[in-house]
Ligand SMILES: O=C(O)CCC(=O)C(=O)O
């Protein structure tokens with residue numbers, strides 16, 4: 001199927017939108033089918049279908065449906081919750097996961113070296129081979145009054161990294177030099193966000209990017225965000241190698257589970 005056939009070309013690892021079929025299959029499915037996949041945040045279960053058509057603090061509506069599931073490592077994956085339509089979803093997503101793991105390894109190696117450390121340092125702090133990849137498929141339907149809505153309100157990702165592929169409907173913005181700056185769409189590109197965990201590990205040398213997304217009046221915007229996160233019990237704090245008298249720790253050390261809990265409940269870190 002695919003509504004972006006022209007974008008599928010040379011480099012499949014970056015180009016393919018593996019979830020597209022799954023998105024259409026599940027997010028445009030009849031309400032009853034969607035409900036059978038619904039998540040239940042009150043029980044800590046975020047997997048499945050969720051919606052956020054609610055007002056936030058600025059009285060803007062967050063105009064987004066999403067579908068969330070684990071991709072990696074195998075011990076975290078519950079295939080029963082993966083979209084079953086189209087039938088190719090599973091195979092393509094497993095392959096995409098493998099490619100994103102390779103890209104994650106490379107990025108973490110380069111980011112470690114950028115801190116003057118050995119290439120393996122950041123990956124091993126993030127759980128080594130236990131590192132987790134989470135798929136979040138966002139769908140922003142056309143919005144009759146886009147000025148009253150936001151796709152996703154301003155936030156930084158609590159992940160270590162986010163590997164994002166949007167469709168060609170503009171909407172992603174990043175906060176830069178005291179302004180919202182539109183992120184230009186690049187066909188076949190993977191957008192990488194530094195998330196909170198890398199900011200903490202690097203003691204602020206790398207900054208978690210503040211971003212938001214807008215919605216369109218005419219067209220449906222979609223994005224596929226893969227969050228690279230440490231296992232919940234992993235303890236994350238500024239790397240000791242980066243701390244000395246002149247560079248005191250700027251962040252407290254805590255488990256990723258604790259960090260998540262505080263972020264979800266808006267408790268200062
Ligand atoms: O849709 C986008 O481009 C961004 C989505 C996002 O920031 C998120 O899901 O965390």
Ligand SMILES: [Fe+2]
Nearest residue numbers: 155156157211
């Ligand atoms: Fe985000």
